[in-house]
Amino acid sequence: MVPRLNPLTLLAAAAAVLVMTTAASSWAVSLTVASGAVALAAALGRARRVLLAGGAILAPFWLSLLVMHGLFYPEGRTVLAGWGPARVTAEGIGFAFDMGLRTSAFVLVLMLFSFSVRVPDLVAALATLRLPPQFGYVLASTLMLAPIIAVRLHTVRQAQESRGLVVEKGLGSRLKAVRLQMVPLVLGLVHDAGTRAQALDARGFRRAGPRTSYREVHDSAAQRFFRWAILLLAGAAVVLRIVASASGGGPA
């Protein structure tokens, strides 16, 4: 179902939902969007991955927010409990929940996007937007290089260990170990990049103008209309919010 959708449609939908959530600035909307993202992920069979990856980012964030605003919120008036300088205020807890839910919506929607989109399709679709082709190259190449570099780091570590590298407890030993692994890793990668640059240049990588693509990305008039409509809607939400906060004599 998702592969039939153009990656740009997914991107526009994710961006518009996030803009509207931020403009609405209400915990109910944030909660709805966050649970909507999880429900959609579940419908696509990706709930476990989205929740695991999102949870790893959001759990420390929530903890930090609750400690920060739950205990110290000088603007708070309704004191629920207090120990010396630390005061639990209703306003502080409310602020932590508002911000936490909004960030949860932000992270979950973008996680769902990045787990649903196929990078080669996205790169091909971005090329139709007349973005510089280098952008697509860097995006795709980074996401594909990561596992290769991880393997290479492992090889470097094994090679250094076979030459007698032993990581001990002390700071000096650890720094030395990091140096012994980083320098060969970076040297090798920079050398490889030089070789790749020559190969790409020989194939006209810097050439401006239209290019042919082996990958046909599905698109339709309905999707194009949807993209424009949802982005306009997001723009309208922003304008409404600015008007509301300007005429209200302050922020809502």
Added chain:
Amino acid sequence: MSQPSLTLPTPGQQEGRNRRLLELLGAAAIAATFLFLVLTQPADIAGGLGSVSALVALGGFLLGAALLIVGVLPTLPTSTVVLMPVALVLNIVLGQLMGTSGLPFYFDAIGTVLIAVLAGPAAGAATGALSSIVWSFINPTVLPFAAGAALIGFLAGTAARYGLFRRFYLAPVAGFATGILAGVVSAPIAAFVFGGTSGAGTGAIVSAFRAMGDTLLAAITKQALISDPMDKAIVFAIAAMLVYALPRRTTFQFPFVRRCNVLAGKKPVQKDS
């Protein structure tokens, strides 16, 4: 059969001027956004979420970063573009290596600084912005910080341009100054978009300033002024170490290094040009 010319067309002057305009617009968008946030914040944050501030912060900084990328990328030589994915992965992998070594730092800009030293301020700024965008596929919370990352790359390149990487002890000094500016620019994002910081340690420092009655933006800015300069000083020192560990044959392939005399030591004998 009439064939079109087989050689690649050279980009015209007009196009170069448009690119330059995009770069300037991007930098202006970032500066204007920052000024707006700092000037309007006292009235905004006390009222609650500060929704307009969050929208302005996200929109302005991301627009600036996008303009920088679109303006800079096509002007870079292929050798630099090809190095960028390597730099972005370094930002992530070296950060993880540091994590497993148990040291209390997060070095997520080493690749950015490395490119900035080898290829100049514009390339550094584009790398920083791209780093945030690509990384957001794995961790979306870094996306709004694209402008701060671009600033780090730009400042690192500027430091290299004016010879601060020619002496090894000057690199951390440049990093310290960069950390101050980058921290101040990133603080409004943490305050208005996320309402706090994500780490436990940084959160504790922010809480301490909040307990003394600071506004949220002031507390986060002070926290950034404690953490960021130290982190960037170390990152710049590591980048300097890596650049000097590279064989001279490799570093002098970069026109920026040759033209601006970025590194100490004599140039190798040039066969071409």
